[in-house]
Amino acid sequence: MTTAAPPRRRPGILPHLGAIAQLAALGIAGVVAFTILLTLLSVGVGLIPVLGIGLLFLVAFVYVLWATAWVEYERVDGLYGYGLPLLRLRPSAGPGFGGWLRTLWRQFVDGTMWRGVSSAAISTILGWFVLPLLAGLVSGVGLLFAPLTGVARLPWTDLQIDTTWSVLVGILSILASLALLFGIAVLHATLTRAILVPSQEAALAAEARDAGERARAAGEQRAGAVRASEVERTRLERDLHDGVQPRLVSVGMTLGLAQQKIDSDPAAAKALIDEAHTSTKAAITELRQLARGIHASVLDDRGLDAALSALAGRSPVPVVLDVRLDGRCSRTAEAALYFAIAESITNAAKHSRASECRVTVRRRTDTESGAVTLWARVEDNGVGGARVIAGGGLDGIVNRIVAAGGTSRLDSPTGGPTALEVSVPCAS
Template sequence: MHRISRLIATVAHLALLGAVGIPILITILTVGATGIGTLVVVVGFLLVPLALLAMLGVAWFERERVAGLYGVDVPPAVFRRSPRTDWLSLPHRLLRIVTDGQHWRAILSFFLASIFGAFTLPLLSLIGIGIPLAFAGLGDAATVGIPLTSLAVPVAWSPLIGLVAFVGGLAGTIGLAMAHRSVSTGLLVPDDRERLEQQARDERERRHGAVRAADFDRTRIERDLHDGVQPRLVSIAMQLGMARDKIESDPAAAMRLIDEAHASSKSAVTELRQVARGIHVAVLDDRGLDAAVSALAARSVVPVEVDARIEGRCSRDAETAVYFAIAEGITNAQKHARASRIRVAIRTRRSSSGTDSLWARVEDDGIGGAERQSGGGIDGLAHRVAGVGGTLTMTSPAGGPTAIEVDVPCAS
């Protein structure tokens, strides 16, 4: 019974798409072609994005339609962001979206379903013709007119013609429905091999990101120890050595040196604590991301507004990656952006596939112009986020504002 109801639903889908699918695609193509032809004037720059959005809407509709009709797992669309931070970031992102094969496969599925639907409509009409012809012999008329035509056949022939029309229309309709399922699921639902290959690629990217992030953290810790703590400890050792030499001949000078070494040791402890905070944030484990970011904002010399709406806790790796992304964004705004205000937004999001993710955005009102450089702080953060299966994007046009967004799966 379930198969019959799904078959009826498929035929209904095809009939509807056969009536409206091709006109919709023709309209979108017309708008796009008109926009391309009028790019020399302002209207072209409005029509081309409009046609692009309409095509993406068709692709989204087709994915949702096939997933709901057949109960299959159709992967959601991934709108790939651009790594660029200049004025070409938006055109580059649009180009990445347009050249993504998953959208074109969905549009191709919609087009083929519309073609199947265009053939389904006359087949349904054939079924409608066959039923009255099959029972026309019960009447007294010598001839029977074929519905929807001006033709007439002898009443003796009408049952056979009606039966042939009914069976042919029904068989053709069922065949198109079955072909539609095979084609649409083949285009939109990845097979096991493709799914495993994609999982292998994702895992390889995550491993690469984790390795790069670990290397970046190691280099940063080495730099912080070499440039900060190590000279401080050498200075303390020298001061204590000088105090030892002077303790008998000049006790007062020796005491001054000991006091300076004591003060330097306190500074060294503070610097070591800051280095340790860059490795592990205790408050993050104890009180969560909201409290950790609030403490980070309280230490900032630039006013930071924190808007956190987090439902529950995510994994430690996910929260750590988002925390350090926020910390780097605040630090960059303080050092380089000449910002007077920083805003941090944190959200827990639920994707269409039912999985939760942790999203954060750091935006300042500075001068902008930031770039992601190989080996730099943003590059290291991007690898750290990629190592837990997330994404990091940065937009920083000249004149500002600079915005960093991270999106990390909660179950990383």
């Protein structure tokens, strides 16, 4: 969440001294960094006609730009303690190569990144002035000892002066150099604050945008929950209508025939009762499977690992499980991930003609934000071509994951393989 701009305060003497030292280093390192950037840009543009090789250099140019901005944000925040937001790479704008290209473009036009690059460029230019001023300061100190050494040169020149005046010139040189150095340090602090620290109005606008994004995300989550429940209800109605209901009707008719024959033909009646008994057990099995599709009790009792092991054991397609979990997550998150994996395995068995399915599950922790997510990848070696169709199984997966506040990504080219990745916040 974006916070308001920190209160304005004057940096103390130590940050100014640190700024002088850093600017002196940037006077050299900054030139190297921007030389690399200009080289990548020029080579990239020049080599675009050569089989598009230049595009690789342009991609590197964007990421080096981001790295330059990141270093600048960290440097300034560590120096002045402005409380700047952490600069992050743009999140993925969608699956596949097209999504990566959109993400790259959004990163290139990211205003926050360009502010960091601008601040680095200005700091490098200021560093060019700091270097000769430091040389002048050292020369001024040397002039204080000129009467002892017998060597007196004017700062920034090779002109010799009388040692009688060397102490006075040295003092003036030191004072002028210090004044200019601290002036540049103050200018650096002012410019970096103006460029990198958002104004109160900008912070409030960013806060409003964040609130709007959270509201849209919550709306999408509610819509996903409603859609997931509709898809699940439709599936249950279809399974009951097409499976259990006809079987129960058949049981009733068979028992009716047995009742009619029980006096006249007991043997035939017994056979009909045996048939009805077999159909009843089959109906019970189907009802148990439907109930398992609504709620997996083993998931609550023994956790996601055990539930997935039971799921793999019932699968008609051989399933290779790779589950590494170091703790439990919320019931909502585990249920969303479980049913997404279950539906993926079902699709692999029904439609993909796969001979093997591999399931990988991890519990991941973001090192920066500390957020914990459940991540899973389900991949089969089938014929591919899977698509999200309204009311279909994949539609149910997507909406169930969205309802839990997560994301999903389907990659299923014609000819296979099919891979589905889902990620759900652990505390959802």
